[in-house]
Amino acid sequence: MTDLAIPLFLVVCGIAVLLVKDLMSSIMIFSVYSLMMAIEWCRLNAVDVAITEAAVGAGISTVLFLVILGRTKSVDEGKKHINIPALLVALGVAAVLLYGTMDLPHLRDPNIAPNTHVVTPYYLENSYEHAGQLNVVASILAYFRGYDTLFETTVVATAGFCLILLLRVRNKKPGTLDSQKIGVTANKKTPASIGVKPTATFPDVLDQDKDIIKRTVTKLLIPFIQLFGLYVIVHGELGPGGGFQGGVILGVSIIVYSLVFGFDEAKKRMSVKTKDLLVSSGVLLYGGIGVIALFMGGNYLQYGVLLPDPQFASVVGIMGIEIGVGITVAAVMMTLFYETVRIDAND
Amino acid sequence: MIKHLPALLIVIPLLVAIITPIIGRLHWVLSWYAVTITTFISFVISLLLLQTVLVQGRISYWMSGWEPPFGIEYAIDYLNIYVIIIVSFMAFAGAVYSRKNIDVEIAEEKKPLFYMIYLLFVTGLLGMVVTGDIFNIYVLLEIASLTGYALIALGKKRQALVGAYNYLVMGTVGATFFLLGIGYLYLMTGTLNIADLSARLPEFYQTKAIFTAFTFIVIGLSIKLAIFPFHFWLPNAYAYAPSTVSAVMAATGAKVAAYVLIRVMFTVFKPEFYTHTPFNLQYILLILAVAAILAGSIMALAQTDIKKMLAYSSVGQIGYIVLGISLMSVTGMMGSLIHLLNHALMKGALFFAVGAVVYRTGLTSIENLRGLGKKMPWTMAAFTIAALSMTGVPLTVGFVSKWYLAVASIESGMWWLVPIILISSLLTAVYFWRILDNIWLKPAPGDESHEHGHDSHQTPVKSNDAPLSMLIPTFTVAVLCIVFGVFAYAPVSLAEKAAVILLK
Amino acid sequence: MIELLAKYNYWIVIILLTTGLYGVMARQNLIKKIIGLNVFQTAVLLFYVSMSKIEGGTAPILINHGHGPQPLFDNPLPQVLMLTAIVVGISTTAVALTFVTLIHREYGTIEEDQILELNKHND
Numbered sequence: 001m002t003d004l005a006i007p008l009f010l011v012v013c014g015i016a017v018l019l020v021k022d023l024m025s026s027i028m029i030f031s032v033y034s035l036m037m038a039i040e041w042c043r044l045n046a047v048d049v050a051i052t053e054a055a056v057g058a059g060i061s062t063v064l065f066l067v068i069l070g071r072t073k074s075v076d077e078g079k080k081h082i083n084i085p086a087l088l089v090a091l092g093v094a095a096v097l098l099y100g101t102m103d104l105p106h107l108r109d110p111n112i113a114p115n116t117h118v119v120t121p122y123y124l125e126n127s128y129e130h131a132g133q134l135n136v137v138a139s140i141l142a143y144f145r146g147y148d149t150l151f152e153t154t155v156v157a158t159a160g161f162c163l164i165l166l167l168r169v170r171n172k173k174p175g176t177l178d179s180q181k182i183g184v185t186a187n188k189k190t191p192a193s194i195g196v197k198p199t200a201t202f203p204d205v206l207d208q209d210k211d212i213i214k215r216t217v218t219k220l221l222i223p224f225i226q227l228f229g230l231y232v233i234v235h236g237e238l239g240p241g242g243g244f245q246g247g248v249i250l251g252v253s254i255i256v257y258s259l260v261f262g263f264d265e266a267k268k269r270m271s272v273k274t275k276d277l278l279v280s281s282g283v284l285l286y287g288g289i290g291v292i293a294l295f296m297g298g299n300y301l302q303y304g305v306l307l308p309d310p311q312f313a314s315v316v317g318i319m320g321i322e323i324g325v326g327i328t329v330a331a332v333m334m335t336l337f338y339e340t341v342r343i344d345a346n347d
Numbered sequence: 348m349i350k351h352l353p354a355l356l357i358v359i360p361l362l363v364a365i366i367t368p369i370i371g372r373l374h375w376v377l378s379w380y381a382v383t384i385t386t387f388i389s390f391v392i393s394l395l396l397l398q399t400v401l402v403q404g405r406i407s408y409w410m411s412g413w414e415p416p417f418g419i420e421y422a423i424d425y426l427n428i429y430v431i432i433i434v435s436f437m438a439f440a441g442a443v444y445s446r447k448n449i450d451v452e453i454a455e456e457k458k459p460l461f462y463m464i465y466l467l468f469v470t471g472l473l474g475m476v477v478t479g480d481i482f483n484i485y486v487l488l489e490i491a492s493l494t495g496y497a498l499i500a501l502g503k504k505r506q507a508l509v510g511a512y513n514y515l516v517m518g519t520v521g522a523t524f525f526l527l528g529i530g531y532l533y534l535m536t537g538t539l540n541i542a543d544l545s546a547r548l549p550e551f552y553q554t555k556a557i558f559t560a561f562t563f564i565v566i567g568l569s570i571k572l573a574i575f576p577f578h579f580w581l582p583n584a585y586a587y588a589p590s591t592v593s594a595v596m597a598a599t600g601a602k603v604a605a606y607v608l609i610r611v612m613f614t615v616f617k618p619e620f621y622t623h624t625p626f627n628l629q630y631i632l633l634i635l636a637v638a639a640i641l642a643g644s645i646m647a648l649a650q651t652d653i654k655k656m657l658a659y660s661s662v663g664q665i666g667y668i669v670l671g672i673s674l675m676s677v678t679g680m681m682g683s684l685i686h687l688l689n690h691a692l693m694k695g696a697l698f699f700a701v702g703a704v705v706y707r708t709g710l711t712s713i714e715n716l717r718g719l720g721k722k723m724p725w726t727m728a729a730f731t732i733a734a735l736s737m738t739g740v741p742l743t744v745g746f747v748s749k750w751y752l753a754v755a756s757i758e759s760g761m762w763w764l765v766p767i768i769l770i771s772s773l774l775t776a777v778y779f780w781r782i783l784d785n786i787w788l789k790p791a792p793g794d795e796s797h798e799h800g801h802d803s804h805q806t807p808v809k810s811n812d813a814p815l816s817m818l819i820p821t822f823t824v825a826v827l828c829i830v831f832g833v834f835a836y837a838p839v840s841l842a843e844k845a846a847v848i849l850l851k
Numbered sequence: 852m853i854e855l856l857a858k859y860n861y862w863i864v865i866i867l868l869t870t871g872l873y874g875v876m877a878r879q880n881l882i883k884k885i886i887g888l889n890v891f892q893t894a895v896l897l898f899y900v901s902m903s904k905i906e907g908g909t910a911p912i913l914i915n916h917g918h919g920p921q922p923l924f925d926n927p928l929p930q931v932l933m934l935t936a937i938v939v940g941i942s943t944t945a946v947a948l949t950f951v952t953l954i955h956r957e958y959g960t961i962e963e964d965q966i967l968e969l970n971k972h973n974d
Contacts, residue, residue, distance in 0.1 A: 100559025128917030
């Protein structure tokens with residue numbers, strides 16, 4: 001019965017997230033929902049997924065939502081009413097799913113196809129011998145299905161670049177600090193013309209936090225956060241962890257610094273140009289290792305040919321790409337924060 | 348290196364895309380060169396791969412050196428290579444075309460990033476087509492989608508943002524349905540490799556779970572393909588995107604989604620599957636296809652903005668492709684595949700031409716096309732050729748595909764489809780006639796006063812046609828509509844080979 | 852009946868999926884829609900991860916440096932797939948939120964009905 005507790009809580013949160021009117025509460029409940037999901041993954045022994053969900057879902061997602069909430073200055077949703085067609089469609093989908101569930105195998109059955117078909121046992125057997133990884137998830141992610149992971153990293157980099165493309169405005173005078181407000185320009189047709197008034201204001205995310213406790217604690221914590229992030233990246237072959245998780249943690253360290261010490265300070269530590277370069281470098285490193293494998297006579301991303309000893313070569317190759325992934329992910333997490341937080345000429 | 352071409356087809360654009368913003372910092376034109384050269388290289392690689400496929404039949408490339416189903420496989424057969432050639436060619440044409448065109452639509456400092464996202468979009472599309480692993484398709488689908496959303500959002504009018512947002516929401520729901528379907532497939536078979544799935548699924552054809560898997564995968568892809576009734580995102584997305592984006596997206600995006608649908612329906616699930624389903628899927632697809640054809644054509648008639656009109660027309664054309672698929676015969680599949688090529692060429696040319704008009708006049712309403720025949724003769728000639736092809740005039744490419752679809756309909760005993768094809772062609776003719784009338788037969792708004800003047804004082808109208816870098820791609824693509832209409836052997840035989848394998 | 856109850860994880864997935872989907876379609880606020888989309892995506896995550904669990908299995912990390920007998924492991928492949936899905940999800944959310952902030956800058960509101968109203972005044 002205890003098995004049911006967390007899933008039920010998830011359902012309650014999931015429904016609450018959408019019923020609650022206040023957007024801030026909605027985002028907070030969503031953060032709790034993500035964290036509970038991470039705990040559920042732990043319970044189901046999916047430890048890598050748990051770390052990633054905690055860092056990304058409960059961490060970065062919440063930060064992003066809150067920043068955008070602040071930018072758009074909305075507090076409440078507008079009027080709500082039950083949308084009958086949408087309800088019917090959703091229930092229709094549920095019905096199809098229920099229908100399909102009827103002959104799905106039981107959970108936890110060791111004899112279902114994914115566990116008996118040759119693929120997974122092969123991974124479990126060859127993870128150490130051929131890929132040098134004790135963490136089987138890492139060996140699949142980085143070697144057996146390494147090509148997928150290259151594109152996963154590209155998706156992350158793409159998101160970062162899309163944000164830069166869409167949000168960055170370069171017509172600022174040199175020497176202007178981001179935290180100096182630029183005058184508000186008149187808008188085109190605004191909701192005022194249809195009778196809607198804008199709502200609350202939020203404290204600006206760019207300003208420094210003068211609170212001494214926060215500043216001291218942050219100064220002490222950040223080096224440890226970064227060390228932990230590096231540890232997670234490097235340790236991924238032996239235990240839970242890997243490039244993504246470590247990268248998110250590294251990125252978060254700069255975000256925390258920015259939140260407490262102000263955006264301009266953070267930019268001095270990690271400048272925008274460096275960050276942009278890092279987003280590309282990680283993917284280049286990953287893709288580049290694959291190309292080197294081509295020159296060494298193997299297929300694309302065949303780490304085994306990089307060095308004379310295939311097992312050691314795999315370890316080196318995988319370490320290389322995990323670092324690449326970590327760099328890109330860290331840089332993109334910073335990008336997501338940097339680009340959404342800046343004031344541009346029209347705000 | 349020849350052996351590694353399948354990987355290089357994707358890896359080269361990927362890596363070049365990543366360094367494009369760095370190159371572009373020196374001058375944005377360098378990123379244009381990077382993208383144009385890279386898409387050209389991809390096109391050349393695709394032709395080389397075609398040669399190999401014609402000899403070998405099927406190419407299999409093992410990523411990371413692991414054999415499938417343990418590793419990810421790139422599997423190229425007649426169907427893939429057909430689509431790859433179309434996509435890489437249109438991407439190249441779009442890249443050439445974009446050089447001048449984005450001057451009016453995208454700010455200078457954003458151009459290098461625009462090119463990067465454009466190249467990533469192309470990489471995502473090509474990657475979806477060339478892979479033999481179904482989860483890999485999902486990942487590349489997300490790359491193509493994400494970059495697509497961002498490209499649309501660059502449109503000048505603010506409706507572009509709303510269009511991009513709605514497309515994002517619908518597209519993500521679709522992709523997630525696709526992922527859900529893959530999950531069901533994996534749960535029942537334990538594999539993600541398309542060839543392996545194909546071998547292992549038949550014993551499960553009767554199960555409800557596999558039927559549900561199929562349903563969700565098809566619904567997810569239908570949203571991406573904008574099949575009626577999931578087409579709502581398309582008109583706004585195509586209409587408000589920058590011209591290059593509309594053209595390339597219309598020419599390639601839907602084609603790749605159609606490819607994945609065909610791959611799932613006929614390689615992952617073999618034709619026997621359709622005899623086991625609880626209700627007749629063939630009829631459902633057929634009805635939806637007909638609805639799309641008619642609805643698309645009728646809605647197109649009602650538009651005053653030419654890009655919206657072309658967008659609704661695309662909904663109709665996608666209906667033709669689905670019609671061919673639903674007939675489930677070799678001729679029907681050939682019709683669909685040939686229409687894939689044709690629509691890419693025709694819509695590509697049309698959107699390119701409209702983009703040239705936007706470049707010169709900044710306006711997209713049908714009213715504004717008056718008298719452009721004199722001011723932009725070559726562009727309008729290309730438009731006319733493409734319009735005739737859409738209608739299905741013989742000697743154009745549009746006629747070839749409609750012919751095969753009609754023959755397939757008759758072969759399957761569905762005579763009633765032929766009048767529908769004819770009616771929609773007629774509607775197409777009507778909505779294009781309105782435009783052609785405006786272009787060639789009506790005087791331009793400023794020239795009307797001249798009409799009333801003395802004949803001996805007629806001032807010649809200055810030709811203000813599109814710049815060469817825009818004109819050449821437009822005209823080339825339009826001319827190809829005729830070339831493949833007359834010399835149809837190459838595409839038709841390739842489509843036939845593909846269709847035969849799919850429906851064996 | 853007992854059979855259906857034993858498959859409770861699937862039920863949770865179905866409820867969350869339906870809730871998320873309803874949220875995406877029915878809610879007018881653009882941010883709420885994105886939250887709904889996230890709930891929808893996490894439901895699929897739950898589906899895959901449930902698939903990976905085996906009765907009596909443990910986290911798929913080899914012991915004793917890969918030598919000797921290993922305990923029963925859960926299936927690592929769905930976990931790998933879901934790592935990708937989470938990352939794709941956050942990327943999509945980031946881009947979606949970008950659109951929201953740009954829409955707010957252009958329209959002054961992030962309620963869908965108000966935006967549609969404003970669009971009517973435009974064309």
